[in-house]
Amino acid sequence: MQSYTKGILLFLLCMTLLSCKKGDEEMATIADNNAIISYTVPKGLLYPEVPVDNLPTKNRIELGKMLFFDPILSRDSSVSCSSCHLPDKFFADNLIVSVGVDGRTGTRNAPSLINVAYQPNMFWDGGNPNLEQQVLGPIDNHDELDFDANLIVEKLKKHTKYPLLFLKAYNTEPSVFAFTRAIACYERSLIQANSRYDDYIQNGNKSALTDSELRGETLFFSEEGECFHCHQGALFTDFSFRNNGLYEQYADSGRARITQNLSDIGKFKVPTLRNVEMTAPYMHDGSLNTLEDVVNHYNSGGVAHPNKSPIILRLNLSSEQKTDLVNFLKSLTDK
Ligand code: HEC
Ligand code: HEC
Incomplete structure (x- = not known):
């Protein structure tokens, strides 16, 4: 671990110790949640390829999950990733084409995100290389979230909860680099095969x-x-x-x-x-x-x-x- 990472972690731990009576327990939890973990993979599936600069930790997956379900990512805060990728519909929707900001519709059917960790490229035409970069796709898309990644970052920086969560997960303030990684980290965890x-x-x-x-x-x-x-x-x-x-x-x-x-x-x-x-x-x-x-x-x-x-x-x-x-x-x- 690089020394500045250690520094920030130590700072976080001290803050927690000061603010919490059950300091030892809290400290253990923070360390646990920052440890690199493995995705749970069922029998029959191989372990997916994971980029070395975005190995999963509990903090990263939790942050990505929160962002995935948060309409803060859309221009008018009305649509989230989960509006079109619904958990109870296997992270797809049952529409012919999905509905984005202002009720606009695109031209393609939303795919399920279950096991998306295994896709060598994204989209029906394979036009996007990986999960991290894919996150920017729907944000820029006029028919989907119709927003600007830099403006999202401004909103995240002012948020009451996100700055600390980014610090814990990626040791940085909210940034495009970190929020795309967090969402990808969460999406990779959607591995399932129990039919x-x-x-x-x-x-x-x-x-x-x-x-x-x-x-x-x-x-x-x-x-x-x-x-x-x-x-x-x-x-x-x-x-x-x-x-x-x-x-x-x-x-x-x-x-x-x-x-x-x-x-x-x-x-x-x-x-x-x-x-x-x-x-x-x-x-x-x-x-x-x-x-x-x-x-x-x-x-x-x-x-x-x-x-x-x-x-x-x-x-x-x-x-x-x-x-x-x-x-x-x-x-x-x-x-
Ligand atoms: C030549 C390759 C090929 C063969 C053979 C093939 N498929 Fe497909 N299948 C595709 C492609 C490509 C698509 C997506 C096409 C599109 O969206 O325009 C598809 C789509 C589907 C879908 C829709 C899935 C979804 O999520 O929309 C189903 C279901 C399906 N195929 C079942 C079958 C079955 C059953 C057979 C055998 C009778 C079969 N396929 C044979 C290539 C193939
Ligand atoms: C308005 C509906 C809508 C929203 C909002 C949306 N998506 Fe999608 N998503 C789609 C559609 C439609 C596609 C297929 C696009 C294509 O193939 O060109 C897709 C494709 C994808 C894919 C590629 C899957 C594959 O198998 O190729 C991923 C990953 C994905 N979305 C994740 C996200 C994330 C993360 C967000 C939020 C940042 C998001 N989506 C927001 C509708 C949506």
């Missing part, structure tokens, strides 16, 4: 899935269904960008917005399918309402587009197979 499917796979609980779900699983992982080619691994995504044949003409150019390559038009990041039952509507623009609609889309093979993945083909599934596939997707919902 019935996990019980079946990780604990070998054979009765965790119904016969229909088991048939759906087989189909999902078969050449007949093709799903697993893109939705693979513990999070059911290979994080690649694909065109799955939704439109002949895309209003949103997707990955091409970032690369400027015509061959990337209509390609979007393959989304995780964990908790997909709870995060309707679907696709980058929220254009499909139900999982049945999604399965019907894949069954039809989608529409023609020069960039459509060659493995998006008419499937000719029976209605029982379609139900099985939907039931399997629903077994991926966390408890």
